[in-house]
Amino acid sequence: MGDGGVSERAEPTASARPVGLPGAVSVSVLRVFDWETDDGVHGGSPHFHTVSRGGYVVIGGSGSVQTLGAEGSATTPLSRGDLVWFTPGTVHRLVNDGDLEIVTLMQNAGLPEAGDAVLTFPLEHLADAATYAAAHALPDDPAERPAAARTRRDLALRGYAELSAAVEDRGPAALVPYYERAAAIVRDRLPGWGDLWREGPLADAEETGRQLTALADGDVTHLTRAVFRAQRAEPDEAWGMCGRLTVWRTGA
Numbered sequence: 001m002g003d004g005g006v007s008e009r010a011e012p013t014a015s016a017r018p019v020g021l022p023g024a025v026s027v028s029v030l031r032v033f034d035w036e037t038d039d040g041v042h043g044g045s046p047h048f049h050t051v052s053r054g055g056y057v058v059i060g061g062s063g064s065v066q067t068l069g070a071e072g073s074a075t076t077p078l079s080r081g082d083l084v085w086f087t088p089g090t091v092h093r094l095v096n097d098g099d100l101e102i103v104t105l106m107q108n109a110g111l112p113e114a115g116d117a118v119l120t121f122p123l124e125h126l127a128d129a130a131t132y133a134a135a136h137a138l139p140d141d142p143a144e145r146p147a148a149a150r151t152r153r154d155l156a157l158r159g160y161a162e163l164s165a166a167v168e169d170r171g172p173a174a175l176v177p178y179y180e181r182a183a184a185i186v187r188d189r190l191p192g193w194g195d196l197w198r199e200g201p202l203a204d205a206e207e208t209g210r211q212l213t214a215l216a217d218g219d220v221t222h223l224t225r226a227v228f229r230a231q232r233a234e235p236d237e238a239w240g241m242c243g244r245l246t247v248w249r250t251g252a
Contacts, residue, residue, distance in 0.1 A: 044242025
């Protein structure tokens with residue numbers, strides 16, 4: 001149609017697709033662990049993501065993020081108002097100098113929650129998916145989770161120390177064995193991840209393309225289907241890799 005207005009073929013009703021956050025991201029609030037580590041600091045579990053970019057908006061406290069990647073190693077101070085982000089493969093470790101609290105933004109909503117992140121356990125714990133799962137899992141009993149989360153964090157720090165030394169010695173090439181193990185660990189999940197991607201991030205991007213085409217033709221039908229959503233956080237904090245998480249189920 002080229003005369004503007006609403007197409008006669010379209011009903012001005014809300015989209016049947018779930019309306020997630022803009023850009024198909026997931027969001028949480030992270031209170032970084034204040035547990036002391038063997039190297040005398042406090043913080044969370046080093047890890048990296050296999051397909052998703054991530055970002056941190058610091059909303060309170062102070063600390064730093066240590067990173068290993070194609071650009072080598074770095075430590076970036078964090079305080080209220082700072083924004084950092086990273087691509088898949090960037091190993092990152094949050095250090096809590098005091099009350100560090102962060103809003104986390106993750107690309108590809110659904111994939112990080114489905115196991116996109118891989119902790120930097122020593123390589124023997126990354127031998128295969130079953131071995132990794134045994135080291136990664138937390139017990140069902142809530143009373144046992146804090147101690148198990150700390151044990152898991154400390155195991156990831158052991159591997160991180162080994163990996164950091166290897167990167168210092170051989171450069172970013174030392175990361176490749178970890179990436180290869182991670183790829184093998186997540187391989188069986190990839191078909192399901194593909195479905196999540198097609199139904200979420202890809203579908204959102206394609207919808208934007210259709211909207212651009214419609215606007216160029218004067219068709220405003222999608223604007224007549226505007227919706228608003230609101231949601232309260234889940235009542236209980238979750239045990240994340242780097243701290244306690246306030247989460248929302250933004251896909252619904």
